[in-house]
Amino acid sequence: MGSPLNVVVGITGGIAAYKAVNVVRALVLAGHDVHVVATENALKFVGRPTLEAISRNLVHSDLYEGVAEVRHVAIGQAADLIVVAPATANTIAKLAGGFADDLLGNTILASTAPLVIAPAMHTEMWQNPATVHNIEVLRSRGVTVVGPAVGQLTGKDAGPGRMSEPDDIVAAALKVVAAAPEAPEGGDLAGTRILVTAGGTREPLDPVRFIGNRSSGRQGIALALAAAARGADVTLIAANLEVEAPASMSVVRVGSTLELAEATAEAAARADVVIMAAAVADYRPERVAESKIKKEQQGDVLDLRLVKNPDILQQLGQHRLPGQIIIGFAAETEPDDAALLALGRAKIQRKGADFLVVNRVGWTEGFATESNTILVINRAGDTVVEASGTKLSVADRILDLLA
Numbered sequence: 001m002g003s004p005l006n007v008v009v010g011i012t013g014g015i016a017a018y019k020a021v022n023v024v025r026a027l028v029l030a031g032h033d034v035h036v037v038a039t040e041n042a043l044k045f046v047g048r049p050t051l052e053a054i055s056r057n058l059v060h061s062d063l064y065e066g067v068a069e070v071r072h073v074a075i076g077q078a079a080d081l082i083v084v085a086p087a088t089a090n091t092i093a094k095l096a097g098g099f100a101d102d103l104l105g106n107t108i109l110a111s112t113a114p115l116v117i118a119p120a121m122h123t124e125m126w127q128n129p130a131t132v133h134n135i136e137v138l139r140s141r142g143v144t145v146v147g148p149a150v151g152q153l154t155g156k157d158a159g160p161g162r163m164s165e166p167d168d169i170v171a172a173a174l175k176v177v178a179a180a181p182e183a184p185e186g187g188d189l190a191g192t193r194i195l196v197t198a199g200g201t202r203e204p205l206d207p208v209r210f211i212g213n214r215s216s217g218r219q220g221i222a223l224a225l226a227a228a229a230r231g232a233d234v235t236l237i238a239a240n241l242e243v244e245a246p247a248s249m250s251v252v253r254v255g256s257t258l259e260l261a262e263a264t265a266e267a268a269a270r271a272d273v274v275i276m277a278a279a280v281a282d283y284r285p286e287r288v289a290e291s292k293i294k295k296e297q298q299g300d301v302l303d304l305r306l307v308k309n310p311d312i313l314q315q316l317g318q319h320r321l322p323g324q325i326i327i328g329f330a331a332e333t334e335p336d337d338a339a340l341l342a343l344g345r346a347k348i349q350r351k352g353a354d355f356l357v358v359n360r361v362g363w364t365e366g367f368a369t370e371s372n373t374i375l376v377i378n379r380a381g382d383t384v385v386e387a388s389g390t391k392l393s394v395a396d397r398i399l400d401l402l403a
């Protein structure tokens with residue numbers, strides 16, 4: 001993870017301010033000291049007690065508080081990184097003009113730390129020539145702009161202007177710090193080629209239907225983003241993601257287990273580390289119908305014959321490059337902790353991986369959630385990592401094994 005950072009999170013007055021809570025939370029869980037500077041309008045959307053509880057520090061909003069300690073300058077001077085999320089059109093305009101009529105503006109002007117902003121506004125505001133110009137001005141000054149994404153906005157509107165997801169913002173911000181001149185190594189994983197698989201494979205029954213699983217790809221995406229933020233050269237193989245794949249890295253899209261196996265074998269031949277976070281179907285239909293299966297023709301019962309898919313993780317272990325590290329995942333529904341660990345120990349012996357990330361999944365945990373609880377075992381079956389939190393913070397704990 002590297003040394004803890006002093007991070008200022010600026011929150012401004014837009015509806016996306018509620019998502020800033022998860023930006024703060026992810027940074028705190030990653031081990032950083034987070035100080036929130038909120039505008040008065042931001043506090044109309046998110047309460048001060050919530051932000052103080054999540055950041056574990058007092059929230060600052062008044063330009064004239066702490067005058068004796070020159071707080072309007074001191075916060076910015078002490079920052080290693082400043083993240084503004086959301087950055088409204090008004091805030092972007094003020095930053096471009098160098099305005100300092102509130103505490104956040106003063107903090108930014110008084111700081112030499114990298115500045116990362118995550119715009120959030122309606123499409124018309126984002127595409128307005130004034131905003132376009134202001135963004136160009138900020139980028140020319142070295143400000144990193146994350147997003148915005150395309151999606152549902154306030155009310156019935158949809159389009160570009162939605163604030164990027166918190167984990168994407170945090171990963172991009174930490175990557176900026178890792179690449180800064182004062183961090184010449186470029187991060188503790190600089191120069192490492194990492195292959196990450198994410199999502200869940202789907203096995204077609206016909207052109208319309210498939211057998212699949214509930215994996216959203218969030219943990220795999222978090223691993224890819226965290227690795228890139230730490231300087232690694234990341235290739236992501238994505239199987240049917242429910243979240244947006246990062247645009248900042250090489251992405252190979254696949255659908256079925258056979259497609260994943262082929263893409264993984266090809267990419268693994270150039271990787272120092274392979275992280276198999278994708279949820280892979282163990283079986284596929286023996287026959288795939290060329291046209292939609294009709295219930296009128298099948299009657300009350302549809303018989304499916306399934307055949308076993310290749311074991312991708314085991315094949316990687318058998319054909320690994322010299323010195324290559326392989327990390328597998330084991331998602332199990334076993335409720336007993338001791339039995340869960342025993343399943344993991346048996347699996348790592350069969351697969352030949354160096355490490356195995358074991359997590360419990362079920363109807364309400366593991367898959368399609370924002371958080372995760374994992375333990376990592378090595379080949380000897382010893383537990384080397386236990387972690388719980390956002391999937392980005394869990395990803396960093398896993399990557400600490402490599403660093």
